[in-house]
Amino acid sequence: MKVYELQKVYFEEAYRTGEHGWPVTEPERFVMDFLKKNKRSLAGKRLLDIGSGEGRHTIAAAMEGLVAYGMDYQFLAVKRAIGFSKGKDIKGSLHFIAGDIFNIPFKDGAFDVLIDYGVLHHIKKPDAMDYINRLPLLLKERGYFILSCFSNRFKHYEGERRKRDWTAHRGHYDRFFKKKDLYEIFADTFEIIDVAEEINGLHAFYHILMRKR
Ligand SMILES: C[S@@+](CC[C@H](N)C(=O)[O-])C[C@H]1O[C@@H](n2cnc3c(N)ncnc32)[C@H](O)[C@@H]1O
Incomplete structure (x- = not known):
């Protein structure tokens, strides 16, 4: 089976068993900081949560007054x-x-805000640019993009060493990013407003807030 077929089964199992490594309902x-800080200007604006999973960010956005769409293949x-x-208490509206x-x-131009929390790093490097190039097209002028992806400091287990910036293991594909990769990939099309690295035990992520140039 090809990696995307295996990966689809991996996510299917993750939701069937409820055993997955990301929070179920807690945004x-x-x-939340982005939604709260921009609450006034975001009211009624359209948001797409790409790979929305069990909807924790889509629901939070709709509760903050946005017209929120969540999309997932599971x-x-x-x-x-x-x-x-x-x-x-949905103050905007919610669609899945x-x-x-x-x-x-x-x-194109359908959204003011895009969220990708945990999807880009599961796309194979040769395919990622097709997806990445679509993102600014989906956004209106000066639209926001919030991305969360694996940092290259992420480890699956203590002592893990990788020769490459990606790995295919246990039925799914993971890609790891350095801060400079994020700038190389996004800085031409997006103004990078904030990059935060979260390290939580072995797990490390970049959370990035960007705005379409
Ligand atoms: C790590 S989970 C994160 C879920 C959610 N964004 C969150 O933060 O709770 C990644 C999600 O991406 C979805 N996904 C992966 N590949 C996808 C694809 N090709 N099309 C749509 N959704 C996809 C998976 O089903 C899964 O729900």
Whole structure:
């Protein structure tokens, strides 16, 4: 099986068993800080959470007054996200769809904010530019993009050594980024506003806030 087929099964299992390494309902502070800090200007604005999983950031955005769309290719995750949204104080509006990042079913310029929390680092390097090039097209003028991806300091286990900046293991693909990679990839199209590295035990991530140039 090719890596994306295996990876789809990996995410399917992750949601079926509930055993995955990222929080189910708790949104990340980096996202919440952005939503709270820009609350006034973001009210009624359109946000797409790409690879939204169980919807923690999509729901948070809708609760803060945005017109929030979550998209994921895992039906079970989308179903759970809809379930988690029940009874929440949604001040904007909330929409979930099943869809693939390689075929994002929205028009260019459809969004003011994009979120990718944990998807880009699962895209093979040769395919990533197709996805990355679509992002600024989906955004309106001066739209925001919030990205979270693995830092090259991320380790799966103590003592892990890698010769490359990617690995395929246990049915999925992981790519690791240095801060300078992020600038090389994004700085031409996006103004990079904030880059925070989070190190939590063996796990290390970059959280990046960008704005379309
Ligand atoms: C690490 S999880 C993060 C989920 C969510 N963003 C969060 O922060 O809770 C990555 C998500 O990307 C989704 N995903 C991976 N490849 C995808 C693809 N090709 N199209 C759509 N979603 C994808 C997975 O199903 C999974 O829900």
